[in-house]
Amino acid sequence: MTYRPDETELATRLRVETAAGVAWRCLRCGDFTIGEPLGGGPADEAPVLLRGRALRDAMVLRLLALERLVRAVLLVLIGYAILQFRHSQAQAEDLFDRALPAAKPLADVLHLDLDSSPTVTHLRHLIYTQPKTLLLVAVLMFGYAAIQVAEGVGLWLLKRWGEYFAVVATSIFLPLEVYELTEHITWLRVAALAINIGAVVYLVASKRLFGVRGGHAAFEAERHSASLLEVDEAAAVPPAEPAADQDQDLAPAAKSGPAS
Structure with missing residues (x-):
């Protein structure tokens, strides 16, 4: 699940240049995937992954x-x-x-x-x-x-x-x-x-149905906050420079397109 946030700082921390091309960090597992991200937009609009x-x-x-x-x-x-x-x-x-x-x-x-x-x-x-x-x-x-x-x-x-x-x-x-x-x-x-x-x-x-506990507005705020936390968590780990042998391993993946 790769995502390009509009926030430049977060986007920079979620992408890395490799010999096979640009790779983006998966929000679910943390691995890098060659190719364009599957989604993009504001960080608080990132998909909430089914975990936790x-x-x-x-x-x-x-x-x-x-x-x-x-x-x-x-x-x-x-x-x-x-x-x-x-x-x-x-x-x-x-x-x-x-x-x-x-x-x-x-x-x-x-x-x-x-x-x-x-x-x-x-x-x-x-x-x-x-x-x-x-x-x-x-x-x-x-x-x-x-x-x-x-x-x-x-x-x-x-x-x-x-x-x-x-x-x-x-x-x-x-x-x-x-x-x-x-x-x-x-x-x-x-x-x-x-x-x-x-x-x-x-x-x-x-x-939070029928206005309970803040209603729909509070539910959306909680969902957006969770989305932002997903991006923050994925971007918190600075991407390491891939080694030469890792670049060679990633090259065949570039031919098969993005995956998550």
């Missing part, structure tokens, strides 16, 4: 993105299954009526009460629902999946709009998750609620 805190933030956001994308896949599969049951509701009812008694011996071993299970109750209501209602439920599933995909893409690409979208979309469904816990408490529901609340708090606080 920036790397940790990116890892958290992309883990959240993966969770959203996995959830979207599950919602699409459920919606598809509902559409299939809608066209063969009688077969689905017959399958459910035969499968439930067959599953009771295993449920007894695992100490599960299928008669009072909220999952079984929801499935029973769903299967015996009118076809028009099933179609509406499937559409809602696909719509919710689309929201999850938008969240996942925005977070994976580390876009600020994705952070805002994720906070708003997640917050909207928090009351529903709390209501589900009032009906029946399960570890899965508690974990899902904890993850979503944690994601909202983390995004709002760390990314």
